[in-house]
Amino acid sequence: VALKSTRRNLQRELMDSHAINDLKKLLGADAVLHRPEELLLYEYDGSVEIARPNCVAFPRNTKDVVGIVQIANRYQIPIIGRGAGTGLSGGALARQGGILIVFSRMNRILEIDVENQRAVVQPGVVNADLSVAVAHTGLHFAPDPSSQKASTIGGNVSENSGGPHTLAYGVTTNHVYSLEAVLPTGELVRLGSLALDSPGYDLPGLFVGSEGTLALITEITVKLTRLPETVKTLLAIFDTVDDATETVVDITARGITPTACEMLDGWTIRAVEAYVHAGFPVDCAAVLLLEVDGVREAAEQHAEDVADVCRLHRAREVRVARDARERDLLWKGRKNAFGAVGRLSPTYYVQDGVIPRTKLPQTLRRINEIGEKYGFEIGNIFHAGDGNLHPIILFDAREEKQFQRAVATADEIIGFCIEMGGSITGEHGVGMEKDRLMPLLFTEDDMNLMRRVRDAYNPAGLLNPGKIFPNTKGCGEIHVRPLPVAGVSRA
Amino acid sequence: MNTASATVSSRLADIVGPSSVVSDPAQLAAFAVDDKKPSASVSPQSAAEILEIVKYARKGKLAIVVTGARTKSGIGLPPRQYDIALDITRLDRVVSYDPGDLTLSVEAGIPLHKLAAIIAEHHQFLPLAVPYFDRTTIGGTIASGVDGPLRQLYGTARDYLLGMEFVTGEGVAAKSGGRVVKNVTGYDIHKLMIGALGTLGVITRINFKTFPMLSSSRAFVASFQTLERAAGMRNRVSQSHLAPITMEIFGSAVANLFANDAAKRIAPASIPESIFPRSRWIFTSGFAGNPNALARYETDLRKMAEECGAVDTAVLEGPQLASAFALKREFIPIALSSSPATTILKISVLPRQIVEALTAATREAENRRLPWVAMARGVGVIYFAMLPTESGEATKQQVVQASENILSSCAALGGHATIPWCPAALKNALKVWGLPRADFAQMLKLKKVFDPDGIFSPGRFVGGI
Secondary structure (H helix, E strand, O other): OHHHHHHHHHHHHHHHHHHHHHHHHHHOHHHEEOOHHHHHHHHEOOOOOEOOOOEEEOOOOHHHHHHHHHHHHHHOOOEEEEOOOOOOOOOOOOOOOOEEEEHHHOOOEEEEEOOOOEEEEOOOOEHHHHHHHHHHHOEEOOOOOOOOOOOEHHHHHHHOOOOOOHHHHOOHHHHEEEEEEEOOOOOEEEEEOOOOOOOOOOHHHHHOOOOOOOOEEEEEEEEOEEOOOEEEEEEEEEOOHHHHHHHHHHHHHOOOOOOEEEEEEHHHHHHHHHHOOOOOOOOOOEEEEEEEEEOHHHHHHHHHHHHHHHHHOOOOEEEEOOOHHHHHHHHHHHHOHHHHHHOOOOEEEEOOOEOOHHHHHHHHHHHHHHHHHHOOOEEEEEEHHHOEOOEEEEEOOOOHHHHHHHHHHHHHHHHHHHHOOOEOOOOOOOOOOOHHHHHHOOOHHHHHHHHHHHHHHOOOOOEOOOOOOOOOOOOOOOOOOOOOOOOOOOO | OOHHHHHHHHHHHHHHOHHHEEOOHHHHHHHOEOOEOOOEEEOOOOHHHHHHHHHHHHHOOOOEEEEOOOOOOOOOOOOOOOOEEEEOOOOOOEEEEEHHHOEEEEEOOOEHHHHHHHHHOOOEEOOOOOOOOOOOEHHHHHHHOOOOOOHHHHOOHHHOEEEEEEEEOOOOEEEEEOOOOOOOOOOOHHHHHOOOOOOOEEEEEEEEEOEEOOOOEEEEEEEEOOHHHHHHHHHHHHOOOOOOOEEEEEOOOHHHHOOOHHHHHHOOOOOOOOOOOOOOEEEEEEEEOOHHHHHHHHHHHHHHHHHOOOOEEEEEOHHHHHHHHHHHHOHHHHHHHOOOOOEEEEEEOOHHHHHHHHHHHHHHHHHOOOOEEEEEEOOOEEEEEEOOOOOOHHHHHHHHHHHHHHHHHHHHOOOEEEEEEOOHHHOOOOOOOOOOOOOHHHHHHHHHHHOOOOOEOOOOOHHHO
8 A cells, every 4th residue: 555655646746747847838937836945935825724735836827827727637736826825714725735826927907997997907916006006097996805905806806805895885796897717627718798787697796706616717807986085984982892882783773884894892902002003092892993985965974973873882982083194094903903913922813704783792792702711812803894703813823732722712603603693704715714614504405506516617626626615525535734824814 | 288287287286285286278378488388387385395396397307487477578588398387476475684784585476566665664675676666576586687777876686685595407405695794605606596587596585685775865867969968977977976876868769658658657746848858868867865965966966967068957856756766667668568569678888888889779770760769877788679660570670680780789899788578579580698608608507507407497598598
């Protein structure tokens, strides 16, 4: 048996070296990485998972991508697309090895159509760069994941990313018109169209958010949204977490839709203040960061309405940002919160459960109890307006027992979310981190249908294998959870 | 009744009880799709019964067409085979509604107006202001993929549908999505079901996000001498900070259309000709907000209209506003009722191509002396109706030729067009689903996964799926 397996490994290595040579021929030697020290950077993303690819390839255009896929097919090697690697569920990791296709060189904005409010971009364009490029026209790309200064639009499309302002503006899928993609068979396809209501099945609707398991996206046509005339940003400060969560419930129930409604608990605020100095009061139990926008007359009214509800629920103080500088500072505090937390602990584990918004108060109380039970400090910083939680569990990954306890803590929190009628992931994706939790939401029939949809486009399973769906029996592969490294990404 | 259809009926009766099966040919006429009648219609009361019906149909190679209020059975090609009408109107329950969370889960057969009334009690609504509003079911609305004027601000069903339960052609009950407003767990299969005309599965349950009802609203109406000026107004508004809830341009013959009997039934408060004048292009846009915001919209819109060369402007509220909104919403049924041979094209282009696309369409109609009306949504979706006054062979040829040319001119613009509504007799001659699409092969792959034996509405959908 040992001999057999050695022979198989040798064959594998030989094949890999052939594949690497082919890749170098196709892309040039400077566009292929394969030495162990070069691969180190690519064996992790923003999640707590690790998986090392056999090599990394940097295509410059769609033709390169087709060529890489053909090479992968020739040697039957897995292929995995990757943007900036800021994902939080291991979506862009080579779980079963293979060629990691990094889109950082396909980072051109191909077309900006101001009049029709559309842009065509390559997948490696950084989210925030598109908004910067069109800012002078009064437009922006609305999906704003907190990673937007680094994460790519291709990655956003694959994960159907959210962000604070998706509460009113919608997630990535609501902003994508059409896609050019390379199927894992090497076929180049265009899905959807520039004009609305493309006849037939909503293929972009299926492919956006498919976590890189159906196709490699090579071009994206997105919607550009007009920047609002007036933006009002409010910081409501509370002495109890319950008051803050009850405020969110009440704002929703009253039919007020802020464009953003973020909550940070006291623990997180203190971490943030020590690092960002955003001006959050360190002695409070929670703050809500609220934003409303629109024409001046509407935004001013909404700001007053929101402030009234906050005061009704005993907000100690409601501050309104006086200018863009103050507003930016408040948002800096929010968007850099995960970086701030990273200074407190060698490792942290961020969850992404969603609950019906009416269940916020009891869920936050429960998370606190679960933390106490397992002996962890859990910080909460999240998209309160749409019930998308991000509990942060601090632990030391160097202790295997602690890691296992952290995972148990996270699982119990997710279990409670589902009990509340919620979901296991609101914006981070299932990836290789939550695949084992899928059966909590979906039946075997549900998942089989989804697997067969995947197999229809990804018949040999070469594209991003081992993601989203739990391993079925008989597959023979057991995933050994690697030791995590420090979380570095933001949510 | 022949023996084959007697067997079908009796087997269906075993599943749902004899009182829920119709096999009388006279009664079955009501379920006809393009003059083709089924052998039986069946009205299940649960998703479990639907599952059994589909399993039976699959085993017996019987074709199912799912029906609701049957307001839009005319969309698509004639079915290649049609054995069972699966009537979903008895699945009409609200499964759960959490007004505090603005989420809703309903069975597919619930009438849309009934649902709207239930959630209106909590000052909420669904932005599905679609044609046949007073009759259509929620399932039929989603499966047919029809749109409405509110898409200007709220988008279409794909933007606020949270999840779905359905039965596939293999006789498997499955689901996707969930009931929370933000969720990326698993593939968004429910999006595929929107506008799929029931060719992938029988929708049994749908979860939605609901919206707080708007504070007071108004509509701004401006008439223009030319389409170019009316479209200029559309462009002007979309470049401003205003975020209207609706925005449409109507072709110059719409005043006549809105004076017909069907229009009068739909819009009890008549709209004076001074507001919808004949021989003018009419721009209408709804907006909502507090008194200050309403005043701002009014002032800005009037100013923009003046700059764009409007002949007349008006602001509608109260019953007139309700009537104007209903006319916009029911444009398609009104157009269908005004001629026995109405043919309606749905044209999609970029917003800045509305003038070009509509000019090409009107030229084709006018060259052939075919009366026409048009409604162009600000987002670039145009409904272009040809209303021949008679249905002779020569006229048919004219309609076919005009439609052909319009399809090509849209394609030349990089857009696309389909012909969702036309007389059944024209379906063989018309490209109902428009020109062939490059992504069709990718659609076929899905059909094979969901309905490998092709038992759901065979032949009716894009490319004969």
